[in-house]
Each structure stands twice: as C-alpha cells, then as structure tokens.
Amino acid sequence: MSDEVQLQFVREDAEGFQDFRDVLSDYAPQIEKLASQLGQNPSSPELVGDLFRLIHTIKGDAGLCRVMFVVPFAHALEGLLARLRSGELLYQEVMGDVLMLVLDRIELVMAQIAGARPVDEVQMHTLLDALRSLESLPLPSVLATCSRLVAAMVGVQGKSEAPAVATGAKSVVQSRQQDMLLFRTLALQLEQRMPEFLGRTERNLKLALELNRQAGGWVDAEQLEAAVYMHDVGMMFLPESVWLKLGQINDNERRLMALHPAWVAGLLGRMPGWEEAALMVLQHHETPDGEGYPYGLASGEISQGARILALVDAFEAVMLKHAHRGQRRSMLRAAAELNAADDQFERAWLDPFNQVIRRMLEQSPA
Incomplete structure (x- = not known):
C-alpha cells in the first residue's frame, strides 16, 4: 500500500459532493466517446489532448468540491495520458478500458459514501498503486498491467469454494x-x-x-x-x-x-x-x-x-x-x-x- 497518500473516503461538503457526482456523470459520455475515437485513430494527438484535458478538469473539480480521494486517481490517469501525448506510448484499447473502469469505480465509491456504506479501502489503495505504476513502466509492462487491472476489476481472476446447497425434493413429475x-x-x-x-x-x-x-x-x-x-x-x-x-x-x-x-x-x-x-x-x-x-x-x-x-x-x-x-x-x-x-x-x-x-x-x- 502506498504511503504517499492517505485516501479519505468521506463527504466533507455535502453540496459539493453531490455537485461533483453530477458533473462526473456529465463527463463520462464525453470521455467514452473520445476513448472510442482513439480506438479508431490511436495516434491522434488532438484526441489524446482532449482526453487529458477532461481528466485534468475532473481532477480540478474534485479538488474544488472537496472530493479529495478522487484527485490522486485522476492524477495517475493524467500521468498515463501524458505519456501518450508525448508520443512515448501508443494508445491501446485496454488503456481505454482501464480509464472507464476506474471512473466507474469512483462513481461506485461515491455512491457507497453517499449511502453510508463501507468502502474497501485496501482495494482502492491497491488500485491507485497499480495506476501510478503506469506512469513509468515500459510499453509491454504497461499493457500487461492494464490487462491485469481490467481482469481484477471485472473479477475474472481467482476461484472460491461454492456454497453448499441442501438438495430439496425434485419437482413434481407432472407437466407444467x-x-x-x-x-x-x-x-x-x-x-x-x-x-x-x-x-x-x-x-x-x-x-x-x-x-x-x-x-x-x-x-x-x-x-x-x-x-x-x-x-x-x-x-x-x-x-x-x-x-x-x-x-x-x-x-x-x-x-x-x-x-x-x-x-x-x-x-x-x-x-x-x-x-x-x-x-x-x-x-x-x-x-x-x-x-x-x-x-x-x-x-x-x-x-x-x-x-x-x-x-x-x-x-x-x-x-x-x-x-x-x-x-x-x-x-x-x-x-x-x-x-x-x-x-x-x-x-x-x-x-x-x-x-x-x-x-x-x-x-x-x-
């Protein structure tokens, strides 16, 4: 777990918190559209620049609305996009998947906070550390890390023992x-x-x-x-x-x-x-x-x-x-x-x- 930031999953300003939830919902379709366009034209500096600016705006709005736990996540995504903007990395669709899944996770955590439900803080710290690593890893490692992040957030990894289920009487032998x-x-x-x-x-x-x-x-x-x-x-x-x-x-x-x-x-x-x-x-x-x-x-x-x-x-x-x-x-x-x-x-x-x-x-x- 990173020791640089202690994420605080609290609602410091109720009105600002709701305002940020609303604007994040407005930004999501724009970001989705840009990610889709980048999938068709991955070398477009204009599209990468627009995406970077939207994430930067989200970071700024989060700070203004006192939703501080969002800031380091947006900053980490900025770091990845900065590498794309400089030409150091070439956009791949799995990067767009990570971007949208992280925003979805932020929306979910905000809903948990609003409903006074527990947040898995360890999971969020782990996610943040993985995102930060994307700012410096070489391209093959970036893609591998993105794939692992997608798998982890979608939950296709790991197995657990299924619950025991008592066998009940069979359905009646009549046509229904x-x-x-x-x-x-x-x-x-x-x-x-x-x-x-x-x-x-x-x-x-x-x-x-x-x-x-x-x-x-x-x-x-x-x-x-x-x-x-x-x-x-x-x-x-x-x-x-x-x-x-x-x-x-x-x-x-x-x-x-x-x-x-x-x-x-x-x-x-x-x-x-x-x-x-x-x-x-x-x-x-x-x-x-x-x-x-x-x-x-x-x-x-x-x-x-x-x-x-x-x-x-x-x-x-x-x-x-x-x-x-x-x-x-x-x-x-x-x-x-x-x-x-x-x-x-x-x-x-x-x-x-x-x-x-x-x-x-x-x-x-x-």
Missing part, C-alpha cells in the same frame, strides 16, 4: 408447460413497456441458467426459469409513473417498489409445485449485509436461487444504465461494478458469475 407459458407471456408483456427492456427476458434467462450450470446446477433449473420470468412482473401492478421513472424515486415510491416481489411470490406460492420459484422471487432483493428488502434477511437466510436472480437482475440493470449513456463495453463494466459491490453479492456466487461473463466476453465480437 402451461404454467411456464403463462410466466413467459407475462415477462414478455413487461418487456413491451419500455424499449430498453426488449430482449431482457432471454438475456436474463441465459445468464441465470449458465450461472447455475457453472456453479454445479445447485438450483432446480425449472424453478429458476420460472423465477426469471416472474421476478419483475409485480412491477406491472405499480403505477407506471413509479416503475418507469428515469430519475430518482422518492421515499413513498420506494416503499411501493419494495412491495413488488411479495405480490408475485404470493401468486406463485398459491400455484402447486412453484414454491421454490416463489421463494426466489420473494428474496431476490435481499442482500447478504441485511440491507435488502422486503425483510432485511442476512446472508444465510437467503435462498441460493434468489442469489442467482439478484446477480442477474443487477447485471441487467447496470447494462441498461450504461447502454442509456451510450457507453461501449457495457458488459465488461457492468461485471466490474457488481464485483466491486461485494457487500451486496457473495464471493462464492460472484466467482461462477465471473467465469460465465468471461466466456461471454471471449465469444462476443471485438
């Missing part, structure tokens, strides 16, 4: 195709409510089933499929002004939103043979730290299927956020954001999730 058809039809109706939702049912189902297989098939696949279809159907019982709202919701709207898992879980629970799916739906917004809803369950009280569903649901939400901002590599960055939020997801489920995402990234076109 009509039930499943109903569940799927309702999910597709939900998709129609927003253009951004189109295709989410198939995306969520594919990821959930792949994650379950990667983890050893601990959750009944049929029950998991039903839960994927039904987990957000309860949203349609809410006023559209609440669940289709693009901005932040108020406290009353948040209380309404917290009701939607129980509504659908109640429906599933009254249908013979879907008790496991009902539990997954009911608990998919619970988190290991006990801060979830509707019951504030702790880690050991949450069903394994609900943990899969929570990851899939969060991944889709972050993908949607990045797609709305027009950012590339949204899959990579969504995975990084989920891995950084390790108070919401258990490591034992993140590891198989990361393996699935890595395969998807390898199979996707460049």
